[in-house]
Amino acid sequence: MGSSADGRVVWITGAGSGIGRAAAIEAAAAGWRVALTGRREAALEATADAVREAGGSALVLPGDATSDPVVRASLERIDATWGRLDALVLAAGLNAPERRWADHDLPTFDEIVRVNLTGPAHLVTEALPLLRASGGVVVFVSSYSAWAFNPIAGVAYSASKAGLSALSRTLNAQEAVAGVRSCHLCPGDVNTDFLGHRPQVPSDDARAVMLQPADVARSIRFVLEAPAHVRFDELVVSPVSQT
Numbered sequence: 001m002g003s004s005a006d007g008r009v010v011w012i013t014g015a016g017s018g019i020g021r022a023a024a025i026e027a028a029a030a031g032w033r034v035a036l037t038g039r040r041e042a043a044l045e046a047t048a049d050a051v052r053e054a055g056g057s058a059l060v061l062p063g064d065a066t067s068d069p070v071v072r073a074s075l076e077r078i079d080a081t082w083g084r085l086d087a088l089v090l091a092a093g094l095n096a097p098e099r100r101w102a103d104h105d106l107p108t109f110d111e112i113v114r115v116n117l118t119g120p121a122h123l124v125t126e127a128l129p130l131l132r133a134s135g136g137v138v139v140f141v142s143s144y145s146a147w148a149f150n151p152i153a154g155v156a157y158s159a160s161k162a163g164l165s166a167l168s169r170t171l172n173a174q175e176a177v178a179g180v181r182s183c184h185l186c187p188g189d190v191n192t193d194f195l196g197h198r199p200q201v202p203s204d205d206a207r208a209v210m211l212q213p214a215d216v217a218r219s220i221r222f223v224l225e226a227p228a229h230v231r232f233d234e235l236v237v238s239p240v241s242q243t
């Protein structure tokens with residue numbers, strides 16, 4: 001692998017597309033072994049193929065990242081396969097076109113909060129013993145809208161992504177003693193399938209001036225590869241076109 005990561009292991013959610021997929025390929029190129037979770041198994045297998053073609057190692061762990069049994073079974077597989085877990089990249093996320101108090105519905109609100117906030121909280125809680133053992137890194141893939149309020153991001157999305165800042169900060173405050181580090185990563189507009197959740201889906205021209213998934217993946221790699229005494233508490237990465 002030509003590894004600078006020395007066989008370290010990262011578990012990535014939302015790994016079948018967009019930022020999660022790009023992060024897997026980028027991390028693998030740097031020598032990380034990658035565990036991949038998402039609900040679409042075929043998409044994960046495609047990411048795993050790209051990782052292996054580049055000489056990396058991938059473990060496909062299909063499932064809903066908000067399910068405690070799935071999370072526990074996945075951690076057992078990672079531990080049994082590689083015996084360590086050095087990082088999490090939590091990229092699974094959800095939004096909906098109905099974003100305003102006037103048009104959102106509560107089941108969708110609950111689902112967005114579950115995927116974006118409650119799920120990551122459960123997953124980190126379950127993974128902490130392995131992260132403490134490795135002095136691991138957590139990357140919460142949050143949003144620019146959690147850093148600078150954006151009125152069009154949506155009620156549930158804004159609230160859930162802002163909550164990730166609190167998860168990350170409490171993790172750093174309480175788990176630094178075990179060597180655990182956490183980054184609240186706030187990307188601006190990224191050209192991925194996620195834009196399909198917008199009330200007005202951006203045109204190809206608009207997408208062309210956004211960040212591309214590989215741009216965010218390089219930021220994630222930068223965080224993952226920091227020396228053990230270095231922490232990036234918050235990282236905002238945006239296209240120059242961001243307003």
Ligand SMILES: NC(=O)c1ccc[n+]([C@@H]2O[C@H](COP(=O)([O-])OP(=O)(O)OC[C@H]3O[C@@H](n4cnc5c(N)ncnc54)[C@H](OP(=O)(O)O)[C@@H]3O)[C@@H](O)[C@H]2O)c1
Nearest residue numbers: 014017018019038039040064065091092093189190192194
């Ligand atoms: N694109 C942007 O402009 C932008 C900007 C800032 C932040 N972000 C954040 O970046 C993250 C990644 O999004 P993306 O832009 O890369 O879009 P994407 O390609 O749509 O990725 C979202 C991923 O989340 C996975 N996912 C959703 N619910 C899941 C669940 N319950 N369990 C497991 N996986 C689940 C999806 O896979 P399955 O459907 O197969 O489960 C999908 O691979 C999201 O958290 C998003 O909020 C995006």
